[in-house]
Amino acid sequence: MALHPYWADARPHDATFDAHASLPQKCDVVIVGAGLTGVEAARVLADAGRDVLALDAGRPGGGASTRNGGQIGRNFKHAFGELCDTLGEATAIGYFGELRAAYDALAGLGAQAGDAIGWRKCSRVIGAMSDAHLVRLTREYVRRARLLGEEIDVLDRTRIADELGSPLYLGGVRVIENGAIHPGLYMEFMLQRAISAGARIVGHTPVTRMERTRDGFVVHTARSVIACRDVLIATNGYTGDALPWFKQRLAPINSYMIATEPLDDATWRDVLPQRRTYHDNRRRSHFMTFSPDGARLLFGGRTGSDPSMSRRTLAALADDLRFIFPKLADVRITHGWAGRCAGTRDLFPHVGVSPQGMHYALGYCFSGNAMGPYLARKAAARILDRPDEAQTLFDNASFPALPLLARNRWTMPALLNYYAWADRPKGLARAI
Numbered sequence: 001m002a003l004h005p006y007w008a009d010a011r012p013h014d015a016t017f018d019a020h021a022s023l024p025q026k027c028d029v030v031i032v033g034a035g036l037t038g039v040e041a042a043r044v045l046a047d048a049g050r051d052v053l054a055l056d057a058g059r060p061g062g063g064a065s066t067r068n069g070g071q072i073g074r075n076f077k078h079a080f081g082e083l084c085d086t087l088g089e090a091t092a093i094g095y096f097g098e099l100r101a102a103y104d105a106l107a108g109l110g111a112q113a114g115d116a117i118g119w120r121k122c123s124r125v126i127g128a129m130s131d132a133h134l135v136r137l138t139r140e141y142v143r144r145a146r147l148l149g150e151e152i153d154v155l156d157r158t159r160i161a162d163e164l165g166s167p168l169y170l171g172g173v174r175v176i177e178n179g180a181i182h183p184g185l186y187m188e189f190m191l192q193r194a195i196s197a198g199a200r201i202v203g204h205t206p207v208t209r210m211e212r213t214r215d216g217f218v219v220h221t222a223r224s225v226i227a228c229r230d231v232l233i234a235t236n237g238y239t240g241d242a243l244p245w246f247k248q249r250l251a252p253i254n255s256y257m258i259a260t261e262p263l264d265d266a267t268w269r270d271v272l273p274q275r276r277t278y279h280d281n282r283r284r285s286h287f288m289t290f291s292p293d294g295a296r297l298l299f300g301g302r303t304g305s306d307p308s309m310s311r312r313t314l315a316a317l318a319d320d321l322r323f324i325f326p327k328l329a330d331v332r333i334t335h336g337w338a339g340r341c342a343g344t345r346d347l348f349p350h351v352g353v354s355p356q357g358m359h360y361a362l363g364y365c366f367s368g369n370a371m372g373p374y375l376a377r378k379a380a381a382r383i384l385d386r387p388d389e390a391q392t393l394f395d396n397a398s399f400p401a402l403p404l405l406a407r408n409r410w411t412m413p414a415l416l417n418y419y420a421w422a423d424r425p426k427g428l429a430r431a432i
Contacts, residue, residue, distance in 0.1 A: 001314070005067050006259035006291070006298065006335040007184035014059045014203075021202055026227040027051040029383060030219045032207050032243070033234035034060035037361050039190050040373040041232055042199035044380035052199045053228075055221065057206035061187035063238050064368060067339025069257065069287050069300050070186075071277045072106055072179040073124055074099040077347040077365040080144050089147065094393050096148055099367075102374035107179060117189050118182025118292040127160060127169040127280045129425040134171040137281045141173045151176040164278065165271040166324045168425050172280075180277050181369065182292050190373070207242050212356055230383050233360040234376065236368065237340035245354055248401045250342040250363055253412055255303040256310070256317050259335040260328070262295035270327040272297065283419035286320060286432070296334075297321075301432075304416030306409065310338050320432045341366055345400040351375040351382075352395045359383055 029045055031038045034056035042054045054060070076099060083092035110119030126141075128134035144150045153174040155162075160169045195201060209220040216229040233243060237252045268275065275294060279287035286301035299321045305313040314336035322329050344350060344363035349371050351361040359382060361375040381389035405411055424432060 001258075001333050002335045003310075003314075003337060004335065005184070005257070005337045005339075006296070007066050007070070007182060010182060010184040011061075011066070011188050014062075023202065023205070023221070023224040023226060024051075024053060024200075025225075027053045027200075028228060029053070029230045029232060030055065030217070030226055030228045031232045031234055032219075033236065033238070034191075034201050034203065035063050035065035035234065035236070036061070036187060036190055036368060036372040037236070037376040038232070038234035039187075039194040039199070039201060041234065041361070041376035041380045042201065043190075043194035043197045044377055045383060046194065046197040046199040048380075048384050050384070053226065054194070054199060054201045055205045055207055055219075056201075056203045057238070057240075058203060060191055060201050060203045062203075064236065064339045064341050065187045065372070066183045067257070067337055068183055068255075068341075068369060069277070069289055069298060070118070070180045070183045070369070071124065071279070071287065071289060072103060072110075072181060072369055073175065073277075074103045074150075074177075076349065076367040076371070077343075079140050080148065081140050084143070084147075091393075093147060096144075098374070098393060099371075100148075102370040103177075105374060106181070106370045110179060110181065113189060115292070117186040119179060120181075120292060121179045122276045124175045124178035124277045124279075125155070125160075125163045125172055125274075126175065127164055127172040127278065129168050129170065129280055129282065129423075131170060133281050133423075137173055138171075141175070163272070163274055163276070165269075165273070165327060168324055169280070174276075178277060180289050183369070186369070206240075209242055210356075210358070217358070231358045232379055232383065233354075233358055233362065234372075234379075236362050236364065236372075237342040239342070239362070245356065246360060246362065248407070249344060249350075249399055251344070251402055251406050251412060252340050253304055253343050254307050254338050254340050255300060255366075256305065256313050256338050257298060257300040257336070258314060258317055258321065258333050259291075260297045260299070260321075261332040261334050263297060263331070267327065267331075268294075271325045282423035284416045284423070286324065297328075304412045306413050307338055307340075310336075313338075323432060341368065345402050345406070346398075349375060349394050350396075350399045351378050351392060352397075352399060353382070354399075 028050040031054040034054040211218040219226045277289045361379045
């Protein structure tokens with residue numbers, strides 16, 4: 001098993017020479033983090049005539065942007081019904097309207113770029129592994145259909161078998177307007193688009209310190225010092241000690257994926273005959289999709305496990321795959337990898353300006369493929385002093401710090417392992 005993302009095989013060789021590229025002494029904007037958020041903000045700012053430099057500690061796009069499942073939908077960590085009950089229907093509709101706008105922007109790009117980003121409009125099936133989960137899932141999506149106009153199809157026990165060839169699923173919901181991308185191709189497309197706009201993207205250049213000055217900021221890196229007027233932080237789950245205010249507000253969460261060898265048509269008919277994207281509605285769920293060529297199954301889960309045990313976690317994830325789909329008992333796993341996203345205390349993504357005057361777009365809570373570029377455009381609009389374009393519900397004065405315990409290395413594994421055990425299908429003696 002190769003210990004790198006299957007998606008990375010489609011990207012060109014890492015341009016390590018950029019670690020030796022000359023850096024400017026000054027520019028208009030320095031962006032810290034060159035994943036999807038960073039490169040999209042760089043593109044918008046460069047298009048507007050700003051001199052932009054995006055820095056990444058590793059390969060641009062080498063983090064969660066190319067290590068995720070590639071699923072594109074209109075979801076984040078808050079259920080629509082929950083927001084209706086706590087914040088009111090109008091506010092909930094407002095938040096989900098922005099999720100729709102983020103999805104529509106990416107779907108529009110997919111319609112134009114097509115295979116260049118691996119775009120597939122394939123819908124999504126959310127499976128339920130218990131009667132209680134099915135009731136909760138159905139209630140949520142019926143409410144979304146009524147108030148948001150989403151097109152859904154509720155699946156009973158008989159019809160879920162036409163979607164998921166596993167005895168563990170009791171029913172589910174198919175969400176029609178969903179899609180998928182190839183994360184490696186998508187990131188490369190966004191990166192090259194930013195470069196074509198005139199942005200400078202430099203990898204293997206970690207930022208070590210920030211200084212506020214009368215005219216803006218001084219950004220210290222391992223090999224240069226850069227003066228700039230504005231700074232945008234786009235590091236998400238990879239936010240380090242050089243950015244303490246942001247690190248205190250983000251909980252890094254590791255998730256794991258594996259890729260199978262190419263499957264024959266008979267096997268696909270047995271396990272995922274429709275080849276959509278899939279997940280379940282447990283608190284620590286499994287998720288799965290297919291490669292754009294329709295050959296491989298990409299399967300993820302074991303979220304929150306400590307990265308020091310990656311090999312053991314990937315082996316356990318392969319066991320989960322074979323347990324859920326007994327027909328895959330002999331399938332060979334070709335790739336395994338981990339990626340890191342970031343959670344926030346209130347489980348909302350955040351965009352805004354820190355007390356130190358640094359712009360940020362962070363904390364996507366597993367919704368970064370669409371929300372990262374969407375909030376990047378909001379942050380860029382604020383830097384460009386375009387208040388109408390910058391307006392968003394995700395920009396508010398409150399970006400609460402996490403308790404120290406929540407940022408402890410062992411808290412997230414313990415919590416998510418508990419969720420896996422508590423939400424296991426009835427009668428199972430093991431968590432999955």
